Amino acid sequence: MLLAVLASGPAHGYAVITDLHQRSGGAFDLPEGTVYPALHRLERAGLLTSSWEPGTTRRRRVYALTAKGHRSLAAERKQWKVFAGGVNLVLAGAS
Amino acid sequence: MSDPIDDYLDALLFRLLDDPSRNYDDAAAIRRAVAESEDHLRETQRVAMAGGTGDVAAAQLAVERFGSVDDVAGRFRRSGTGRSDLTLGSVARTLWLMTGIGFVAIGISGVVAEVFGEVWGQAFVAADLPGVTYTPARCAQYAQLAPGHATCEQAATAHHFGEVVQYRVAAGVLGLLILLAYRVWVHLTRRRGRSTALVPATLLETAGAALFGVAAAALLLISVGQEASGMSAGSGAYLSAGLVSLLMTGTFALLLVRSASRMDHQVPDSSE
Numbered sequence: 001m002l003l004a005v006l007a008s009g010p011a012h013g014y015a016v017i018t019d020l021h022q023r024s025g026g027a028f029d030l031p032e033g034t035v036y037p038a039l040h041r042l043e044r045a046g047l048l049t050s051s052w053e054p055g056t057t058r059r060r061r062v063y064a065l066t067a068k069g070h071r072s073l074a075a076e077r078k079q080w081k082v083f084a085g086g087v088n089l090v091l092a093g094a095s
Numbered sequence: 096m097s098d099p100i101d102d103y104l105d106a107l108l109f110r111l112l113d114d115p116s117r118n119y120d121d122a123a124a125i126r127r128a129v130a131e132s133e134d135h136l137r138e139t140q141r142v143a144m145a146g147g148t149g150d151v152a153a154a155q156l157a158v159e160r161f162g163s164v165d166d167v168a169g170r171f172r173r174s175g176t177g178r179s180d181l182t183l184g185s186v187a188r189t190l191w192l193m194t195g196i197g198f199v200a201i202g203i204s205g206v207v208a209e210v211f212g213e214v215w216g217q218a219f220v221a222a223d224l225p226g227v228t229y230t231p232a233r234c235a236q237y238a239q240l241a242p243g244h245a246t247c248e249q250a251a252t253a254h255h256f257g258e259v260v261q262y263r264v265a266a267g268v269l270g271l272l273i274l275l276a277y278r279v280w281v282h283l284t285r286r287r288g289r290s291t292a293l294v295p296a297t298l299l300e301t302a303g304a305a306l307f308g309v310a311a312a313a314l315l316l317i318s319v320g321q322e323a324s325g326m327s328a329g330s331g332a333y334l335s336a337g338l339v340s341l342l343m344t345g346t347f348a349l350l351l352v353r354s355a356s357r358m359d360h361q362v363p364d365s366s367e
Contacts (some may be wrong), residue, residue, distance in 0.1 A: 001262070009258070011133055012134075012279070013131055013134075013141070014108075014134070014135050014138045017135075030162075031160070031161060031162025031166060032135060032139070032160050032161050032162065033132060033161035033162040033166075033167035033170075034162050034166065034167060034170050036128065036131050036135070036167075036171070037167070037170035037171045037173065037174035038131065038170070040124070040128070040171070040174040040185070041174040044174070058133070058134045058137060058138075059130045059134060060134050061127070061130075061131055061134075087315075
């Protein structure tokens with residue numbers, strides 16, 4: 001999900017969390033501090049890159065998808081569509 | 096009145112630093128985690144204040160939305176911030192440290208053996224087995240090595256006892272020197288900004304508990320076996336080493352439980 005949020009362009013952590021909250025219609029109301037460790041782990045996995053944003057009064061780090069991150073996101077989207085399609089078929093059959 | 100955000104950041108920093116397996120290379124990562132957290136908290140406060148909330152209430156709101164210090168610090172640790180990796184270097188450094196600890200444990204067992212000798216007699220620690228005979232030449236040798244004893248058996252026991260205690264204490268001194276060298280190396284290496292990380296804490300503690308546990312079981316079994324078979328002479332040597340090994344096993348086990356309970360408090364991430 002974090003990869004999907006960042007697919008639209010680089011963003012700092014606060015914007016990522018706000019966007020995630022808005023895009024999910026408020027469904028993903030996570031403790032905000034837990035998103036940064038997740039961003040760090042994705043960066044260590046090579047899916048994201050980050051750098052301190054120049055010209056700001058406070059130190060602010062901006063995250064962006066790497067090429068590997070884009071490929072991972074595409075693969076996860078495909079996998080999710082297959083999974084969600086399967087769940088929909090099962091639920092439709094049950095009703 | 097203290098600022099809730101400052102208090103939160105102080106607590107977060109403390110928790111991130113409070114990890115015995117912390118990799119010194121991760122000092123920058125810890126600093127980054129705190130800086131990002133501060134930026135986020137101040138931004139949340141700013142937005143709340145723009146909406147009409149008072150500054151302290153806005154800071155409190157930002158802290159509440161950020162999550163508990165335990166949860167956030169735990170997740171930062173799992174993400175790699177402040178966490179050691181299993182590398183050739185970390186394994187070598189751990190072996191260095193464990194070698195020093197092992198030798199110090201042997202030294203402590205020498206002190207325990209000395210106490211056993213004082214309390215139950217030197218024969219309990221270092222007597223020859225029953226039925227051993229001494230040639231006149233060997234007897235003379237013992238009399239020379241441990242003078243002032245009435246019989247060859249007493250002189251042999253005194254000599255063996257001295258060996259048990261002195262060799263072990265010497266090993267302990269060697270262990271202290273190894274640990275001192277390690278400490279100096281860590282100090283100098285950190286000043287150069289290079290890694291002094293050990294293997295992950297749980298692995299170190301598991302290995303320590305397992306190694307000392309096996310040693311304790313073997314030594315105590317031999318000691319008890321000797322006592323049970325009526326050959327108590329010399330069983331104190333095994334008993335003293337076994338008890339120290341048992342103490343070390345307990346120490347490593349306690350550290351392992353502490354590390355494991357920390358990991359239990361870390362909830363899996365769901366946002367990725």
